[in-house]
Amino acid sequence: MDKPLPCTLCTLRPLPGFKPAREGELAFIARRKVGQLRVRAGAGVISEGGADDRIYTLLAGWAFRYKSLPDGRRQILNILLPGDIIGLQAELLDAMAHGVEALTDVSLCVFARDMVWSVFRVHPALALDLTWLAAHEERLVDDAxxxxxxxxxxxxxxxxxxxxxxxxxxxxxxxxxxxxxxxxxxxxxxxxxxxxxxxxxxxxxxxxxxxxxxxxxxxxxxxxxxxxxxxxxxxxxxxxxxxx
Amino acid sequence: MDKPLPCTLCTLRPLPGFKPAREGELAFIARRKVGQLRVRAGAGVISEGGADDRIYTLLAGWAFRYKSLPDGRRQILNILLPGDIIGLQAELLDAMAHGVEALTDVSLCVFARDMVWSVFRVHPALALDLTWLAAHEERLVDDAxxxxxxxxxxxxxxxxxxxxxxxxxxxxxxxxxxxxxxxxxxxxxxxxxxxxxxxxxxxxxxxxxxxxxxxxxxxxxxxxxxxxxxxxxxxxxxxxxxxx
DNA sequence: AGCGGACCCTATCACAGGTTAATGCGCAAC
DNA sequence: GTTGCGCATTAACCTGTGATAGGGTCCGCT
CATH class of the missing domain: 1.10.10.10 (Winged helix-like DNA-binding domain superfamily/Winged helix DNA-binding domain)
Incomplete structure (x- = not known):
């Protein structure tokens, strides 16, 4: 757990690849960021099949999603870079069907447990954004x-x-x-x-x-x-x- | 285009694999079903890279999503069965990154163009369901x-x-x-x-x-x-x- | 009846990629 | 400075899978 960066000072958002936040939504998100987490390179963020139902955003560093077979063969599904969301599937479906591991030292924004549902209830446009991210990740996996x-x-x-x-x-x-x-x-x-x-x-x-x-x-x-x-x-x- | 089946008489929904609809939502969905489409086995439903932005639900029959390389090698991403949604990615991202082809003769429910956004605006729980489906499809692709x-x-x-x-x-x-x-x-x-x-x-x-x-x-x-x-x-x- | 086209099956040959094992190198720990 | 460890590299050998080519069956069409 390191010093949390307030969302209003987010270092990612100003990058050209990211959409600017709409009126009121940034504050909404900021209010639901409950902390920041540091994970060392090589350590697990979420374990395969685990029931960790928190949602994270990758703030800095690289990570990857993976699945493995019972006998240990492992397949990396997707490389995660800053801005990627972690744990959305676990929140929606019931268990995490894949694990996530840090590739470098990594900083994660940790969100409140009710984040997803409250987004859907009060900020439909943000909810659509969340679904956009899910669809986008699926596209990457399709390419893979x-x-x-x-x-x-x-x-x-x-x-x-x-x-x-x-x-x-x-x-x-x-x-x-x-x-x-x-x-x-x-x-x-x-x-x-x-x-x-x-x-x-x-x-x-x-x-x-x-x-x-x-x-x-x-x-x-x-x-x-x-x-x-x-x-x-x-x-x-x-x-x-x-x-x- | 064949005789449309009203959503209230849906033959899929009573199956044990499907969640019953919540109060009011079924009517909401029914109102946005604008027709029904028949596609012959082997014909395309959506073409790769096409800009068809309609949303369908597979009502009967089998289909599949695929991508191909410029030189013609083809990869099937996912087999689609009744109840699966088609075209969600195209609606969210801008273009369709994959094609969809019918495996058998197929019936599709066709939804109004504003379906997705109106779901998010007025029925947050349904919107969450839509995202659930997206996450679920990604899980299938992960397994693949x-x-x-x-x-x-x-x-x-x-x-x-x-x-x-x-x-x-x-x-x-x-x-x-x-x-x-x-x-x-x-x-x-x-x-x-x-x-x-x-x-x-x-x-x-x-x-x-x-x-x-x-x-x-x-x-x-x-x-x-x-x-x-x-x-x-x-x-x-x-x-x-x-x-x- | 004859034809053509899908699809399934078989055999042979070639090669991309897997397996195993050993070597080297940089770097941190002590 | 030695030890050990993680990672990149090489080599020798082997095999799973691909490529090509052909034959068989069924079925719809004329």
């Missing part, structure tokens, strides 16, 4: 299925790198031509349904081709257009997103 | 990612069959120990990220093991428990779902 199911390893890795690069840039993380990249090769493998060894081979092909480099915890794209072509990745416009 | 990314072909096919069997039963389709099964092996392949040939091999392994048979457009599970074990599939409780 397409990758894992139908792209080759090389295409998958290329598509993931382009995708994460874009999102990191939108989160204001671009610095000197590169963005932070806290995923290990094991994370990439778990995201793309590959083995670690083959992920390594594939990253090297991209590196040697001058397309992308993930060394030193940072991601540099040497040739964005070329990477996109390799990935068969076509741009989707990204409208500003709501923030809680 | 886990399958495609981390299960072997045999496990994938087994898991899919168990899953569809369960859903078909919940839709009241069980008849004499089997349920209808309108997917061709090509559909299964596109759902699981496999080739048609390997899908065929795998189905036969299951058939010879006495676990499952998909012949003749019907699905018979010879040994549900055994199939679950093969699939590493653990049951999730299915609470009754809302219906529009």
């Amino acid at each position: 299925i397409l990758s894992i199911g139908r792209r080759t390893a090389l295409e998958r890795v290329a598509a993931l790198l382009v995708h994460l690069y874009k999102r990191a840039v939108a989160s204001g993380l671009l610095d000197g031509g590169s963005v932070p990249f806290p995923l290990t090769q094991a994370h990439i493998a778990d995201t793309l349904g590959l083995s670690v060894v083959h992920t390594n081979r594939t990253l090297q092909r991209l590196r040697r081709a001058g397309l992308a480099d993930t060394a030193g915890g940072r991601l540099v794209l040497g040739d964005l257009r070329g990477l996109r072509r390799v990935a068969q990745y076509w741009e989707q416009p990204a409208p500003p997103r709501p923030l809680f | 990612i886990l399958s495609i990314g981390r299960r072997t072909a045999l496990e994938r096919v087994a898991a899919l069959l168990v899953h569809l069997y369960k859903r078909a039963v919940a839709s009241g389709l069980l008849d004499g120990g089997s349920v209808p099964f309108p997917l061709t092996q090509a559909h299964i392949a596109d759902t699981l990220g496999l080739s048609v040939v390997h899908t065929n091999r795998t189905l036969q392994r299951l058939r010879r093991a006495g676990l499952a048979d998909t012949a003749g457009g019907r699905l018979v599970l010879g040994d549900l428990r055994g199939l679950r074990r093969v699939a590493q599939y653990w049951e999730q409780p299915a609470p009754p779902r809302p219906l529009f």
